[in-house]
Amino acid sequence: MKEMSKRNCRKRGLAFIMALLMIVSIFPSAGVTVSAQTDEHQGFVTITVTDADGAAINGATVTYTIKEKENGTNNFQTINQSGETDSYGTIEVLEASNYYDDLTITASVSKEGYTTDTTTINEADITSNTQDFSVKLTAESKPESTPDIEGVSIEVLNADYNGEAQNLVSVSAATENVTIEYSRDGNTWVDTCPSETNAGEYPVYVKITKDGYSTYLSGEQTAKINKVDITGIDITAKEVEYKDATEQELVLMTGAFGEKDIVTWYVNGKSTGSQDIPKQLAVGEYTVKLVVQRDNYNDFEKTVTAKISNAKINLGDLKVTGLDGIYNGKAQEAVKVENQGDYTLYYQLDDGSQTANPDAWDTTIPTITNAGSYIVWVKATKQYYDDKNVDVIKAENAVAPYNVYLAKASQVISFDKYTGEETSVEITQAEMEAGKEFNFAATDKEKKAGGTITYSVLFDEGTMK
Incomplete structure (x- = not known):
């Protein structure tokens, strides 16, 4: 009986030890308390985050993994998610209906201004479908505050190019005896304010320090030196008459180009390849564009339309006289031409309408055979010149509007x-x-x-x- 009693005692002791081991194994790592679900989040496994005083922490970031144990048999789909705690400091991580008794959870909790390790919950068993894991975060200790440098004024340059070096920034502070330093990249600091001459955008940083005060850092600032307009140059279109074998300038230009200017003339959209004012010979309209490029200046661009018009024919001493003749049975030239100049004469015999037919001109002097009164039209033509009507000297015996007369024999x-x-x-x-x-x-x-x-x-x- 005593031996049986001893054996029973040993069995009861072993059972107690096994039960104790099971209780310890389901507890998560230090810093985490396991409790039942909260009233506000029933039907979920949750994580609640509080501070050292037990106050809920809203907006804490919780990244968690829920998975089945290696020997699990429920084919649970592993959950890897992240979220933030609500105003109760709680985040729902698993619906009660998805709970199995072989699941574990690993989670990290963080929030700016608080300290925690990266495995606040490490493969803790989920023992209930209404379980809540409570995590406490400790607020970081803040260093003793230092006063700010007061009355800082920074004026970043935004000015037009003037050919002179200009400081990129102007700095002042109400706090006295401060040290002001400047940088172009935020790494290398100098005590001389940087300056630039050419147009462009320039990064600049300012640092203001004083012992016992917080350092003032401006961050990147952008200073600007703006391009200015080119002045003193202009073009005006010309309208001129054609001149024989003479190229004429298409525009009138005022001002002069600089030695380093890049000058491009375009005529009808094509570059001339020269800085000289473009010229043309033929009659027509010409689109002329001037582009002047100069360092630190906006491009000068202007487009005008020039015109070379037909010239006027000078007939000189030309004399065209209508025939004043007598019928002789033969064809006779209707007019006599004297002192013709450097142009072409066209003729036509009136068709009875007493107006010239634009389609009936010919360079051959018309002839008449039969006696009667006639009108002969004459005009002078020349390339790049306007046509000019020629007055025919009326035959003595012709009666206006006729200018040619052939009497009967x-x-x-x-x-x-x-x-x-x-x-x-x-x-x-x-x-x-x-x-x-x-x-x-x-x-x-x-x-x-x-x-x-x-x-x-x-x-x-x-x-x-």
Whole structure:
């Protein structure tokens, strides 16, 4: 009986030790307290973060992993997430419905101004679907505060280029006896204020120190020296008349280029490749653009439209006279041209409309054959010159608006003296041409005809009186 009692005691002692080991194993690492779920977050496994006084910490960052133990059999999908605690200092990490009895949790908790290790909860067993892990964070100790340097004024340069060196920043402080240093990169500090001459943007840093005071750091500031406009240069378009074989400048320019200026002229969008004012020969409109580039200055750009117009033809001593002629059965030139200059004359015979037909001009002088009155139009032309109408000197016997006249041919048959006998004149067939007029005239000076003269014209077909 005693031996059985001893064995039973040993069994009870072993069971107690095993139970004690199980209780210890489910407790998480130091700094974490395990308790039941909170009233505000029922139905979840949670983590609650408080400070040393037990006050909830809102906005603490919690990064956690929930996974199944190595010998687990529930095929639990590992959770890796991060979030922040709410106003109760709590974050929900697992819904109660997803709980299994073989899960562990590892979590790190952090918040600015507090200290903690990176494994606040390290593979702690989750023993309940309503379990809450409580983590305490300790506030960092703050160093004893030092006074700030007061009345700091920083004026960063923003000025136009003037050809002189300009300080990038102007600094002052109300606190006396401070040390002011400057840097271009935030690493290397000097006590001389940096300056620049050329246009551009420049980083600059300011540091102000004094023993017993907090150091003032401005951070990166950007100083600017702005480009200015080029002045004193301008162009104006020209409008000129064409000159024979002479190239003419397209613009009038005022001012002068600097020695280091980059000058580009464009004519109709194409660079001329020269700094000289562009010239052209032919009649037309030209788009002229000038671009001047100069260090520290805005580019000068201006575009104008120049024009070379047709010139006016000078007829000089030209003389064009309309024909004042007599029908002769042959084609005769309608006008006579004298003293023609360096231009081309075009002609046309009026078609009865008494206006020139723009499609009927020809360089050949027109001819006329039949008797009558005519109008001949004449104009002078030349490349790059406006056409010029030529006044035709009117034929003496022409009646305006006609300027050419071709009279009918005539033959006077005169009988100056009547002898008392019949007098006859033979007219051959060759002389009987169309447009020829025969004028029969007779005088009876001796009055032998009794005042009566009779004419007879004999044709092959008969006699007509």
